[in-house]
Amino acid sequence: DGGITQSPKYLFRKEGQNVTLSCEQNLNHDAMYWYRQDPGQGLRLIYYSQIVNDFQKGDIAEGYSVSREKKESFPLTVTSAQKNPTAFYLCASTTTARARAFFGQGTRLTVV
Amino acid sequence: AQSVAQPEDQVNVAEGNPLTVKCTYSVSGNPYLFWYVQYPNRGRQFLLKYITGDNLVKGSYGFEADFNKSQTSFHLKKPSALVSDSALYFCAVRDEEDSSYKLIFGSGTRLLVRP
Numbered sequence: 001d002g003g004i005t006q007s008p009k010y011l012f013r014k015e016g017q018n019v020t021l022s023c024e025q026n027l028n029h030d031a032m033y034w035y036r037q038d039p040g041q042g043l044r045l046i047y048y049s050q051i052v053n054d055f056q057k058g059d060i061a062e063g064y065s066v067s068r069e070k071k072e073s074f075p076l077t078v079t080s081a082q083k084n085p086t087a088f089y090l091c092a093s094t095t096t097a098r099a100r101a102f103f104g105q106g107t108r109l110t111v112v
Numbered sequence: 113a114q115s116v117a118q119p120e121d122q123v124n125v126a127e128g129n130p131l132t133v134k135c136t137y138s139v140s141g142n143p144y145l146f147w148y149v150q151y152p153n154r155g156r157q158f159l160l161k162y163i164t165g166d167n168l169v170k171g172s173y174g175f176e177a178d179f180n181k182s183q184t185s186f187h188l189k190k191p192s193a194l195v196s197d198s199a200l201y202f203c204a205v206r207d208e209e210d211s212s213y214k215l216i217f218g219s220g221t222r223l224l225v226r227p
Contacts, residue, residue, distance in 0.1 A: 031213040040121070042202060042219035050213045058214070090156075097206050097213050098144055100158045 003027040006091050006104035013078070013085070013111050021076045021107045023091030032074035033092040033101065036060065043090065049074055078109060086111045114139045114207040118218035125193045125225055133188040133201050133221045141209025145186040147177055150200040150220075159201075162186060173197070193225045 004025040013019045023032065031050050035043040035058075045058030049068040063082025068074055074093075078085045088108050092101040115138045125131045137143050147159040160171025167179040177188045188201060203218040 033215060035217070040219070042118075043217035045214070045216060048212070048214060056212060056214070059216075092215075094213065094215070097208070098161075098163045100146060100161055101148075101204075101215060103156045105155055 004091060004093055004102050004104045006089075006107050008107060009105065011107055011109045013109065015111055016080045018077055018079050019109065021078065021089055021091075021109070023074045023076065023104055024072055025074075025093045025102070026072060027093060027095075027102060028071070029093035029095050029102070030071070031094045031096075032068070033094075034058075034064075034066065034074070034076045035090045035092065037088040037090060037106075046076065046089075085109055114143070114205050114210065114214065114216050116203050116205045116216055116218040118201075118203055118221045120221050121219075122222045122224060125223070127195050127225050127227050128192050131190050131193040131197070131223065131225070133203075133223060135186045135188065135203030135218060137184050137186060137203075137205045139205060139207040139209070141207050143184075143186075144206040144208060145177070145179065146204040146215075147171065147175070147186075147188050148202045148204065148217075150202065152199070156202070159188070193223075195225050195227055198223055198225045 007022045033048040034046040047066045049055035065077045090106045091104040094101045117136050145162040148156045150156045162169045162179045170176045201221050
């Protein structure tokens with residue numbers, strides 16, 4: 001989908017380090033999401049935000065943190081407390097609860 | 113809390129035959145239901161959604177989905193499969209009763225269409 005950008009595409013991190021994944025959208029969407037995709041497990045919701053300065057935990061929030069200081073941006077920090085951080089991370093956004101989600105291209109994080 | 117299940121990891125079908133990819137859901141209120149497809153080396157693409165109205169929803173690339181409230185299902189269908197339909201398919205749900213925008217995805221079903 002156009003309009004939602006994740007960076008970087010590939011990221012390597014040493015064990016014990018925090019790392020922040022970027023997600024920016026120019027679609028004027030209120031809601032933004034972070035998902036994690038592991039082989040055979042589909043998309044699991046980490047955090048989501050309905051509006052600026054507000055966010056909620058998803059199903060697997062432990063070891064992650066987010067902020068939503070601007071409507072366009074929803075960065076995800078993978079902390080050293082996340083026990084198994086190597087995964088593919090997807091950001092998404094939407095306008096209303098009835099609308100489809102738009103996805104970024106994803107960031108593949110590898111802990112070395 | 114809402115949840116969604118895709119009971120089949122993989123579906124195999126011959127080209128030209130009809131295909132069905134299954135999805136069942138659980139919500140407190142009325143569901144908002146979505147299907148997405150992920151092709152190899154490409155991003156996720158939206159196929160169709162059910163919000164209200166007719167139970168049979170038509171979407172992109174000839175796909176359609178059948179909303180069945182009594183069976184809490186939203187199966188994806190296509191009358192005649194193409195080899196190019198081979199991809200990973202995801203079902204997703206929001207709960208109308210939940211005032212948040214929480215969007216939950218199923219585990220995905222890999223569709224393999226053989227020539």
